[in-house]
Amino acid sequence: MLKNILPRGRSRSLNRTQKAAIAGVGALGAAAVALTAVPASGQTTTSEAAPTAKVAYSTKQIQDVHAGVTGQLAGASQKVAAIEAKKEAAAKKATAEKKAAAKKAAAKREAKESTSRSAQRTEVKKAAPKSYPNNLDGWIREARAIMKKHGIPGTYEGIHRNIMRESSGNPKAINDWDINAINGIPSKGLLQVIPPTFAAYHVPGTSKNIYDPVANIVAACNYAADKYGTMDNVDSAY
Numbered sequence: 001m002l003k004n005i006l007p008r009g010r011s012r013s014l015n016r017t018q019k020a021a022i023a024g025v026g027a028l029g030a031a032a033v034a035l036t037a038v039p040a041s042g043q044t045t046t047s048e049a050a051p052t053a054k055v056a057y058s059t060k061q062i063q064d065v066h067a068g069v070t071g072q073l074a075g076a077s078q079k080v081a082a083i084e085a086k087k088e089a090a091a092k093k094a095t096a097e098k099k100a101a102a103k104k105a106a107a108k109r110e111a112k113e114s115t116s117r118s119a120q121r122t123e124v125k126k127a128a129p130k131s132y133p134n135n136l137d138g139w140i141r142e143a144r145a146i147m148k149k150h151g152i153p154g155t156y157e158g159i160h161r162n163i164m165r166e167s168s169g170n171p172k173a174i175n176d177w178d179i180n181a182i183n184g185i186p187s188k189g190l191l192q193v194i195p196p197t198f199a200a201y202h203v204p205g206t207s208k209n210i211y212d213p214v215a216n217i218v219a220a221c222n223y224a225a226d227k228y229g230t231m232d233n234v235d236s237a238y
Contacts, residue, residue, distance in 0.1 A: 136160075136213075143213075143218050144159070147221055153225055157232075163191060166187075173188070174186055175192055190220075193216060197220075206219070
């Protein structure tokens, strides 16, 4: 087929250019033949396996990552533990404060109730003063209690002795024969006190009735304390 490409009438000897062209056409033809030999799948096959590249491994980075994760977990655990500790401390504090408040409230309530009971007892005492029997013994003891409040001296024995001498224990006794009676101011009561003396030495809080046994004793003892130091020092008419 190559002979047909030569122009007619020319010498069949080929110059350098022609030879090169023919060589090129031959190469293209060989390439075409090679392409027609490629399988329909479009894949090429090789008779030799490609060399496998070697991969170098290192555990250093993995160890570093593991250490970092472990540290983060430890830090998180510590934070959780700290939070739990704070919660527990706060709960204990709240419980302690609640107990203290309850104890304080109970103490305050008890103090209030105690004060109330004390006030009630005081009111009862005021409402129900000490009572004495309505006889000579009771009159003397009640008179001495009043005398003690006012600083008036006088023993039970000294008062009783003078009462028995002056009136024999009769609160309504009256002397109608002595000088006082002659002068119109007779002595009256348990300790035979004349009205002017009774009025002058009357003790506030007692009856103003000269025949009242307690008022008569207290006024007479007040007079005796002023004149003789105490009723105990009186052994005759005074």
